[in-house]
Amino acid sequence: MGKRHRSGRRVAQVRKQRRETVYKMKRKRCYGVVPCFVCGQHVDEMHATLEHVQPLSKGGTDAMANLDISHSWCNQARGNADGR
Numbered sequence: 683m684g685k686r687h688r689s690g691r692r693v694a695q696v697r698k699q700r701r702e703t704v705y706k707m708k709r710k711r712c713y714g715v716v717p718c719f720v721c722g723q724h725v726d727e728m729h730a731t732l733e734h735v736q737p738l739s740k741g742g743t744d745a746m747a748n749l750d751i752s753h754s755w756c757n758q759a760r761g762n763a764d765g766r
């Protein structure tokens with residue numbers, strides 16, 4: 683409230699860090715493979731996007747448990763993800 687929060691760049695930065703954290707977590711857990719949340723195929727880091735299992739628009743949160751990795755194209759195909 684009353685906070686000037688105009689820095690979209692900072693938000694993007696946080697989101698990128700979050701994505702890298704989730705990506706590395708998944709990769710570690712699956713021994714080098716990061717399955718796409720949508721199609722199940724391995725996701726290269728350069729194509730990785732952060733996926734909200736339950737979209738923010740539907741009450742999902744930014745908690746780690748609600749975050750997954752998908753291909754950028756799968757994310758777009760899914761449409762409503764990531765609050766965009």
Ligand SMILES: [Zn+2]
Pocket residue numbers: 718719720721722723752753756
């Ligand atoms: Zn995919």
